Amino acid sequence: xxxxxxxxxxxxxxxxxxxxxxxxxxxxxxxxxxxxxxxxxxxxxxxxxxxxxxxxxxxxxxxxxxxxxxxxxxxxxxxxxxxxxxxxxxxxxxxxxxxxxxxxxxxxxxxxxxxxxxxxxxxxxxxxxxxxxxxxxxxxxxxxxxxxxxxxxxxxxxxxxxxxxxxxxxxxxxxxxxxxxxxxxxxxxxx
Amino acid sequence: xxxxxxxxxxxxxxxxxxxxxxxxxxxxxxxxxxxxxxxxxxxxxxxxxxxxxxxxxxxxxxxxxxxxxxxxxxxxxxxxxxxxxxxxxxxxxxxxxxxxxxxxxxxxxxxxxxxxxxxxxxxxxxxxxxxxxxxxxxxxxxxxxxxxxxxxxxxxxxxxxxxxxxxxxxxxxxxxxxxxxxxxxxxxxxxxxxxxxxxxxxxxxxxxxxxxxxxxxxxxxxxxxxxxxxxxxxxxxxxxxxxxxxxxxxxxxxxxxxxxxxxxxxxxxxxxxxxxxxxxxxxxxxxxxxxxxxxxxxxxxxxxxxxxxxxxxxxxxxxxxxxxxxxxxxxxxxxxxxxxxxxxxxxxxxxxxxxxxxxxxxxxxxxxxxxxxxxxxxxxxxxxxxxxxxxxxxxxxxxxxxxxxxxxxxxxxxxxxxxxxxxxxxxxxxxxxxxxxxxxxxxxxxxxxxxxxxxxxxxxxxxxxxxxxxxxxxxxxxxxxxxxxxxxxxxxxxxxxxxxxxxxxxxxxxxxxxxxxxxxxxxxxxxxxxxxxxxxxxxxxxxxxxxxxxxxxxxxxxxxxxxxxxxxxxxxxxxxxxxxxxxxxxxxxxxxxxxxxxxxxxxxxxxxxxxxxxxxxxx
Numbered sequence: 033x034x035x036x037x038x039x040x041x042x043x044x045x046x047x048x049x050x051x052x053x054x055x056x057x058x059x060x061x062x063x064x065x066x067x068x069x070x071x072x073x074x075x076x077x078x079x080x081x082x083x084x085x086x087x088x089x090x091x092x093x094x095x096x097x098x099x100x101x102x103x104x105x106x107x108x109x110x111x112x113x114x115x116x117x118x119x120x121x122x123x124x125x126x127x128x129x130x131x132x133x134x135x136x137x138x139x140x141x142x143x144x145x146x147x148x149x150x151x152x153x154x155x156x157x158x159x160x161x162x163x164x165x166x167x168x169x170x171x172x173x174x175x176x177x178x179x180x181x182x183x184x185x186x187x188x189x190x191x192x193x194x195x196x197x198x199x200x201x202x203x204x205x206x207x208x209x210x211x212x213x214x215x216x217x218x219x220x221x222x223x
Numbered sequence: 224x225x226x227x228x229x230x231x232x233x234x235x236x237x238x239x240x241x242x243x244x245x246x247x248x249x250x251x252x253x254x255x256x257x258x259x260x261x262x263x264x265x266x267x268x269x270x271x272x273x274x275x276x277x278x279x280x281x282x283x284x285x286x287x288x289x290x291x292x293x294x295x296x297x298x299x300x301x302x303x304x305x306x307x308x309x310x311x312x313x314x315x316x317x318x319x320x321x322x323x324x325x326x327x328x329x330x331x332x333x334x335x336x337x338x339x340x341x342x343x344x345x346x347x348x349x350x351x352x353x354x355x356x357x358x359x360x361x362x363x364x365x366x367x368x369x370x371x372x373x374x375x376x377x378x379x380x381x382x383x384x385x386x387x388x389x390x391x392x393x394x395x396x397x398x399x400x401x402x403x404x405x406x407x408x409x410x411x412x413x414x415x416x417x418x419x420x421x422x423x424x425x426x427x428x429x430x431x432x433x434x435x436x437x438x439x440x441x442x443x444x445x446x447x448x449x450x451x452x453x454x455x456x457x458x459x460x461x462x463x464x465x466x467x468x469x470x471x472x473x474x475x476x477x478x479x480x481x482x483x484x485x486x487x488x489x490x491x492x493x494x495x496x497x498x499x500x501x502x503x504x505x506x507x508x509x510x511x512x513x514x515x516x517x518x519x520x521x522x523x524x525x526x527x528x529x530x531x532x533x534x535x536x537x538x539x540x541x542x543x544x545x546x547x548x549x550x551x552x553x554x555x556x557x558x559x560x561x562x563x564x565x566x567x568x569x570x571x572x573x574x575x576x577x578x579x580x581x582x583x584x585x586x587x588x589x590x591x592x593x594x595x596x597x598x599x600x601x602x603x604x605x606x607x608x609x610x611x612x613x614x615x616x617x618x619x620x621x622x623x624x625x626x627x628x629x630x631x632x633x634x635x636x637x638x639x640x641x642x643x644x645x646x647x648x649x650x651x652x653x654x655x656x657x658x659x660x661x662x663x664x665x666x667x668x669x670x671x672x673x674x675x676x677x678x679x680x681x682x683x684x685x686x687x688x689x690x691x692x693x694x695x696x697x698x699x700x701x702x703x704x705x706x707x708x709x710x711x712x713x714x715x716x717x718x719x720x721x722x723x724x725x726x727x728x729x730x731x732x733x734x735x736x737x738x739x740x741x742x743x744x745x746x747x748x749x750x751x752x753x754x755x756x757x758x759x760x761x762x763x764x765x766x767x768x769x770x771x772x773x774x775x776x777x778x779x780x781x782x783x784x785x786x787x788x789x790x791x792x793x794x795x796x797x798x799x800x801x802x803x804x805x806x807x808x809x810x811x812x813x814x815x816x817x818x819x820x821x822x823x824x825x826x827x828x829x830x831x832x833x834x835x836x837x838x839x840x841x842x
Contacts, residue, residue, distance in 0.1 A: 082777050 041217040043071035043210060044097035045144075048104045048112045050077055056194045057146045057202060058105055064203035070210060071101070076114045083117065090122040095135050099213050100180070102171075103144040105191070109160075109167040111143075119174060128178040140217055141175035142183035143168060144206060146191040154189075181220075183213065227273050234260060235503045250358060253503050254598045257510015268511055279508040283470070284457075285501025286354050286566065288494055290471040291456045293357065293375065294478015295487055305376060312373060312547055313380025316561065319539040320349035324531045331527055340580045344589075346388065347572070348531055350565035352597055353378045353471075354502060359601040360560055363608050370553045374560045382472055385567050420466035424459040424473055428480035436486050437668065440679055449493045455481070456494065485667045488660070489680040491690040509569070509594050514587035521588040528592035533599055537562035555607050563600045564593030633658070633696040637682040638703030639666055642728055642749055646700055647675065657700070658691050683712045685719040698724045706730040713741045732806075735787055736794035748787075755780055782813055 045065055049058045052075075065071050074093060080086070094100065104111045126133050145164065153160040154167075164187050165172075175182040186209040188202050234256045242252030260267045268274070325345035332341060356378060360371045439447050456474050463473025481487060518525045541558040549557060569590050576586045634650060634657040636643050643659070650657050659677040661667055667677045680687045682703060693699065699716065701709050709727055716725060726745040729735035738746045755776050762772040786809045793805055 084774060084777050 041098040041214045042096060043099045043101065043214065044093055045071045045073045045101045045103050046076060046115070046118070047073055048076040048102075048114050050112050050114070052077065055105070057188060057191050057199065058103065060199045060203055061103060061144065061146075061188075061206045064207055065103075065210065068207055070207070070214075072097070076118065077112075080114070083114065085114075085118055085121050087121050087124070090118065091124075091127055091135070094122065094128075094139075097139065098217055099140040099142065099210075100136075101142045101144055101210065101213075106145045106147040106164070109162075111171070123174065123178060134179065137179035139180045140183055140213060141171075141178075141180035142213060143171065143185040144209065145185055146188045148191050149189065151187075151189045183216075226271060227268075227278065230260065230267065230271070231278065231504050231507055234507055235500075239503075249362075249503065250355060250506060250601050251598050253506035254510040254594060257507040258513050258515075259510075260507065261511030261513060262515070276508070276512065278504055279512065282501045282504035282508055283566075285498055285503070285505045287460050287471045287474045288456060288498035289354060289357070289502060291459075291474035291478040292491060292494060292498060293353075294475040294480075295482050295491055297479050297482055305372070308373060308547075309376045309380055312543065313377050313384075315543045315546065316377050316540055317346075317349050317381065317384065319543055320536050321345045323535045323539045324348050327527065327531055327535060332524065335524075336581065340575075343575065343580070347568045347575075348528065348564060349536070350381045350385070350567050351378060351536075351561040352563050352565045352600075353382070354505070354566055355563055355597045355600050356560040358502070359604050360556070362601070363604055365556065368553075370549075370556045370560075373549065373553075374557055377561060379475075381565065381567075382475075388571075416466040417463075420463050420473070421476060423462050424476050425480055427459065427462070428455065428477050436484070437665075440486070441665075443662075445681075448489065452490050452493045453497070485671060485677055485679045488678045488687055488690040492680070492684065492687045495686070495690075505566075506597075509566075509597075513591050513594055515591075517584045517587035518591040521585070524585070525588050525592050525595075528589055529595050532564045532592060532596035533562050533603075552612060555611060556604065559600065559603045559607055562603075563596040568593050633692055634698045634700065635660065635688070635691060635693060635696050636700045636702060637661075637688075638701065638728075639663070639670060639677065640702065640704055643700070643702035644670070646702060651675075658696075660687070660691055662703075683708060683715075685715055688716065688720070693720045693723055696720075696723060698726055701725060701727040706734050710734070710737050710741070713738070713743060717741075732787065732790075733794075736791045739788065739791035740795045751780070751783070779813070786810075786813055 045062075047058075047062050049055045052059065062073060062075070066073055072093070074090075076085075102111060102115060104115060110116075123129065123136075124133070125131075128136050147154075147164070149158075149160055152158050154163050156162075160167075164185055168185060172182045186206060188205075235253070238252035238256040239249045242249060242255075258264050262269050325342060328341045328345055329338075336344070353375075356374055357371070360368075360374065365371045435451065439451050455477055459477035460470040460473040463476065464470050481490060484490075537558045540561045541554055544554040544557045572586045572589050572593075575581065576583060634655060636647050636650075636657045636659045639647070639659055639661040643661075647657055647659060656676060659670070659675060660680050660682055661677065662679070662681055667679050670677045678691060680691070682688065682701075685693075688699075693716075699720075701713070703709060706729070709729075713725060713727065716723065724744040726747070727738050727743045729738050729746050729748045731748060735746050735748050758779075759772050759776040762775060763769050767775070790802075790806055790809055793802055797805070
């Protein structure tokens with residue numbers, strides 16, 4: 033067999049922050065990605081201010097992507113509301129799961145999250161009791177049912193503490209995270 | 224007289240484009256072409272039997288108009304807060320400049336002149352030129368900056384100082400005894416007259432503001448409005464002049480009175496050409512009156528005065544700006560804009576000559592130095608802006624880069640009917656204060672009562688839009704009643720303000736097609752929002768589930784808009800009949816698309832996800 037041509041994996045960032053005008057960290061992360069040009073970014077609240085999602089357009093985007101990153105602040109141990117609507121509508125039967133629902137098979141699914149609470153709190157003895165990964169269980173299972181590989185999330189803790197240095201390193205770390213995802217995707221594809 | 228007018232106009236038409244192209248602005252051009260016309264150059268005026276002073280007197284009204292227009296830009300309320308700057312900066316500038324210049328003059332010309340002459344000279348040279356400084360700052364983009372505000376305050380202080388100065392001059396004159404007898408008016412009497420005249424001007428402006436303007440505006444006769452504007456300026460100048468105050472100060476006072484009026488932009492627009500032409504004539508005449516032979520004969524005096532005006536005064540002003548803790552980037556601009564001689568100096572030299580402080584030749588040399596210093600200012604400012612200022616600016620922008628972007632960009636709303644009002648109210652509720660223009664004086668009056676920043680004016684005039692700030696605005700909302708006018712003026716606006724985004728209200732579909740053909744940034748049919756909302760409410764009234772009705776409305780809106788955009792293309796390409804069939808087809812499509820959506824389970828994607836999947840496979 034001849035080797036498949038190695039293309040750079042396509043990254044789709046689904047971005048959602050309902051109060052974007054007040055966001056510091058998420059904004060910086062989003063801008064860094066847009067500037068880098070290494071991913072396509074869809075800002076869900078900006079595309080659908082009335083909450084009515086264009087399902088066909090979103091499905092086309094998902095088909096196009098190799099790696100799907102949900103980038104959002106952590107609200108009540110989950111995503112902001114629009115992501116739930118997104119999952120309800122876009123991840124349709126016959127598209128993402130069920131009979132012939134194979135369009136997301138073997139794609140990567142990741143979350144890039146900012147939280148207010150400190151890292152220590154997301155532990156059995158911390159006040160949040162569960163780890164982020166545990167709290168994301170419904171999303172992990174969603175990804176699993178759609179045949180995606182769920183990646184350990186990128187998390188930035190203590191989001192209320194914002195200064196220039198922290199924001200700068202956050203941006204760098206986020207870009208590195210996406211870069212590593214791409215490498216990982218390539219290696220898994222070869223094997 | 225006709226010949227003279229033609230010479231002046233030709234000179235302007237020739238010199239202004241050249242100097243503007245070079246980037247120096249019109250002023251040095253005027254002065255230089257004046258020198259060429261006068262006895263110092265080709266002596267064209269002399270050959271035709273004219274003297275430059277003929278025009279000088281008339282063209283001085285250019286400065287009167289300029290001060291009126293400056294007054295229009297100054298809100299008396301903000302003026303109160305600036306009182307400290309006015310007195311502090313103003314007196315510091317004068318005191319520092321006088322000391323520095325006096326020291327140099329005394330050191331060099333102690334033998335040639337008396338002590339009192341030198342002292343008065345130092346004072347006269349401390350004055351700077353409003354006619355040079357303000358237009359030069361405007362030309363280089365400082366028109367709404369803090370530096371310009373401060374510069375102007377200093378100039379205003381000098382203006383006020385001229386009054387007591389002129390009345391003191393005879394007392395110091397070598398022939399004091401003679402003149403003192405003639406001048407029987409005491410200082411207090413004079414002061415009383417000034418107060419009385421100021422009262423007259425303010426009262427006059429106030430009455431005109433309230434009644435006459437509105438009357439004239441209702442008549443919608445443009446030339447009458449212009450006549451009224453000219454009348455206000457000249458009358459207020461004349462009244463103050465009878466009290467012994469400069470003409471321009473009276474005009475300035477009337478200007479500030481009208482600065483909060485809704486007619487402000489229309490006044491600015493109407494008077495600007497008069498100001499421009501007369502100022503041009505003024506500077507040409509100044510250039511022409513330059514006596515180069517006298518200058519050559521007294522070169523040491525000329526060069527000393529010239530350097531005192533530019534270098535010494537610039538340094539003195541620079542020190543003042545440091546003392547007053549002005550921003551570092553502003554100091555240079557401030558110093559350069561004030562480092563030249565004043566047009567008052569020219570008048571004062573004439574006065575001094577008539578009081579026998581010195582002879583006519585010295586007066587010419589002094590005038591020559593003042594004119595030369597005026598020539599230098601715009602050039603020096605330009606150089607500063609190009610080479611020195613960028614260094615400060617780099618620091619400022621890197622700091623700003625970190626801040627979140629702001630929404631405070633400027634918005635203009637043209638047309639204040641019910642539609643425009645709705646737009647303005649929503650914007651204001653969100654902290655954005657649009658500038659509003661309308662051609663209905665009554666309407667404006669009413670809305671001003673609600674605290675709106677509303678102005679009277681004709682939107683189809685580009686110069687008016689310019690005056691209202693279209694040059695640095697981001698968005699223009701066109702909400703005027705006449706849709707024919709809307710269509711007409713859009714190409715003009717596009718050409719005059721290419722950066723300005725136009726959001727236009729369309730009367731109906733056909734109007735929307737026309738506007739889309741003109742590449743307007745946003746077109747909204749005036750009834751679409753409210754009509755569809757009414758439709759939604761009817762659906763709910765008929766028992767539709769509210770969320771479903773809302774979705775139906777939004778979906779219809781989106782598809783309707785897409786269909787308008789598609790049809791707009793055909794509107795400009797196909798013939799009438801084809802287009803008619805097309806639009807009919809489109810509207811039927813739109814209806815069918817949504818028909819069974821509400822009653823039965825819709826097959827649309829919008830809630831397909833919420834209908835149950837085959838039971839076995841649903842998670």
